[in-house]
Amino acid sequence: MNIADVARRSGLPAKTIRYYEEIGLIRPARSANGYRAFAGADLHKLAFLGRARSLGFSIEECRKLLALWEDRSRASADVKALAEAHLREIDAKIAELRAMRGTLAGLVSCCAGDDRPECPILTDLAGPD
Amino acid sequence: MNIADVARRSGLPAKTIRYYEEIGLIRPARSANGYRAFAGADLHKLAFLGRARSLGFSIEECRKLLALWEDRSRASADVKALAEAHLREIDAKIAELRAMRGTLAGLVSCCAGDDRPECPILTDLAGPD
DNA sequence: CTTGACCTTCCCGTGACGGGAAACCTTATG
DNA sequence: CATAAGGTTTCCCGTCACGGGAAGGTCAAG
Structure with missing residues (x-):
């Protein structure tokens, strides 16, 4: 081949x-x-x-x-250990993405999304002043 | 500074x-x-x-x-559009990770994890034969 | 005056490939 | 037999968002 x-x-x-x-x-x-x-x-x-x-x-x-x-x-235990470690990595990534998603979705829902410049997304990113 | x-x-x-x-x-x-x-x-x-x-x-x-x-x-609409696009990317990644997690968790739960060589995780990865 | 803590640029490495060039090989057609 | 088309090879650069470390200039304290 x-x-x-x-x-x-x-x-x-x-x-x-x-x-x-x-x-x-x-x-x-x-x-x-x-x-x-x-x-x-x-x-x-x-x-x-x-x-x-x-x-x-x-x-x-x-x-x-x-x-x-x-x-x-x-030993199948070795395979399982590898897979479980990877599973934990996946769970960590999902948790991180879900945290991002939560914050971002909150900001998006607060933004009017019209032609005015006021935007809570940018205000939040700009930080506490 | x-x-x-x-x-x-x-x-x-x-x-x-x-x-x-x-x-x-x-x-x-x-x-x-x-x-x-x-x-x-x-x-x-x-x-x-x-x-x-x-x-x-x-x-x-x-x-x-x-x-x-x-x-x-x-226009706040431009910011919101950017954020929403990113939100969709995050959702796509979460969905992909959840699919991986589902498959992998199923395989892991089927694996005895002892000192015998039989392992459904490897059997699945090896494909249909 | 020297020590040590900064600062600078420069270059290589990461992970897992993708794009594309230049050159060689094989197969089909005229 | 010549040529064209398509498959294969190696090689090298680019990705993304930096991190590590070297070689060398600068600054404040003792």
């Missing part, structure tokens, strides 16, 4: 696949002409990576997940 | 303040010795920027907010 096939089948852009090779997540073979020659296992890994990334795991977390996946003597 | 004073009073790191000057958000005067000489207006702008950034506005959005703040003939 050439890179375009793998890109189509994995749903990842060719650029991303080359990047993943560069940082050592995959090691596709090479054909005589220098083209990357992807095997089924490479495709499977890329699909795995795509799904892990879509759940918000960082590249380094994906690297660990991939290692666990390939380690048949893994 | 030197940069350390402004950093302390605005809550922004000196590095950030220099960066904001570099990209044209502020234009502090210079003393004879080459040091930045911040006026009250500069400090006020930096505090404004710090608050806008803490609400998640991008640098370019902050630039627009700053321009609106300094434009006494602004």
